Amino acid sequence: MNIFDLYLEKIIKIVKEANQNKTIEIPEMLNGINVDIPPTQFNCDISTNVAMVLAKPNKKSPIDIAKHLVDLIKKSDDQIEDISIAKPGFINIKFKKSFWNIFLKELIFEGKNFGTNKKITKKKYLIEFVSANPTGPLHVGHCRGAILGDVLSNLLLFNNHNVSKEYYVNDYGNQILHFSKSVYFRIREIVYNETFPINNSDLYPGDYVIDIAKNIIKNNKDLDFDNFEKISSKLTKLSVEESLKLIRFNLKNLGIIHDKFIRETDIVNNKEVEKTISKLKKNNFVYEGKIKAPENEKTSHWTERDQLLFKSTDFGDDKDRALQKADKSWTYFASDVAYHNNKLERKYDILINILGADHAGYIKRITSVVEAISGKKNKLICKVSQLVKLIKDNKPFKMSKRKGDYITIEDLIDEVGKDATRFIMLNRSSDVELDFDFTKVKEKSRENPLYYVQYCYTRISSVFRNVGKKISDDIKIKDYKFNYTDKEIKILKKISEWPRCIEIASSKLEPHRIPVYLYELASEFHSYWNMGKEDETKRFITSDKKISDEKLVFLKAVSNVIKSGMKILNVETPEKM
């Protein structure tokens, strides 16, 4: 039950009826009208701007319109205790206490589905995220996008959409070649006692490559490591699979499981690139042409030549994009074009890509491709997650591939924990750079917002435990005729904002709103809890170790919302801490 939507509908109905009775003029579009949360000092529950929106078409002051509407609203609804007008024309509504009983009854009935958006139609989503090169384990830099993608899919699932999570494995091209060469040199180091060419900056020097080399030697006794060319393709495959093992392990420890891993080599080997390009050629989106050197400083080595280009300038990109390299092999972009065609052929309604900030410049061309193939705009939504600035011992911590100097996901999980990592990474808008202070998060774990929210759930659990009940048990109440106090209603109001939080978070793809909301709810609850210290009537458990239905329902409502929010974030809600 979304009370804001409920009252918006009621008000629009009233306005339309008034229009039919010729007492009010309405504009063509009524979407400027909204029902909102009023500022706390007004002592009311919801407010609407309807009078201000209607002022102009009626050529009357908002206050006059409001006066007219207030009567109509009051007449049509028996749950309103007080309805008033505030400058410059807001209509403020305060509900009777019985309204909150209706609300709670509905909430308990909906159970864990409370908050799901019922207005939307079910869609099929494909969300691609992480997709880090399979050249080693994930590091902290990958972490934010991984968690963002995971929680977005949970959020969409919560709203009953169909969601498929995919990882695109870039196992084709130069970087992979360098990687498998690195593995090869590590193998030679082990087998023939040769020194690893540490000064070759193309190679991956990290220690994990040694482990990968060892594994490959152990499991492939029949392989002849004498000549790289001979075993290159086999070795590449083995190296990639070893990397993927590491990556899957990292993701699992973060609580993330993808539905599918799609390999770039499969796309290329299945001739999907040719297929897609010829499709685009037919529609004149692909042609042979030259591109100009980029305008930044290092242009001296640039040679212009004819090559296959995608006409992304047709879609507002600043230059057309190359599909083929000089050696006629496909560019990264070309196989990604084919991959997106592959996605579209699988008939998803919406595609979502989660990208790191360093790939933001790629968005224009890939959305252009999807538009070119599907003929539709906004079929692909790209969501960028900004950088995580790591801070350790009060200094920015720079990771270096060269030195193999990383903070890996395992380090992070060992030291900070999966839940805290997830919560902190999600607690900020993905548009903003995130300071992740390794030392602080570790030391001051008590100040961590995760525990603040979890503690709220723990406190509620302890009440249930103390009266011999379980927090997970369903509760059955015959009549909802409770007389909640102002403080309790304040918390119920916060709970009533939950469906709205979900709605905005999912429509804008901004999951950070969930931890922010949960923190606020927890804060209200802790405040209430502490009132019980001074005033025994405010405690949940009476002196004879019982709890009233009234308090039971109240606690159930709070814990339901915390539980479903934390479930979307995929963090634990322990009953004891």
Added chain:
RNA sequence: GCGCUCUUAGCUCAGCUGGAUAGAGCAUCGGUUUUCUAAACCGAGGGUCGGAGGUUCGAAUCCUCCAGAGCGCGCCA
């Protein structure tokens, strides 16, 4: 040079599908514990929402310009 993102309290950030007197946490200062778990609570101080215009009844929120910060601008992935 061009593109994307950001700029809100001392610090880290919410708030942005336009609404009323702009909110948290940390830090600072002062209080609360024989208790349903103090991993908590209560109170105080702290603001030219980067700057300038514009749209609007109304702008932190939308538009334009400017400044600063970050990221990117390959035939790398």
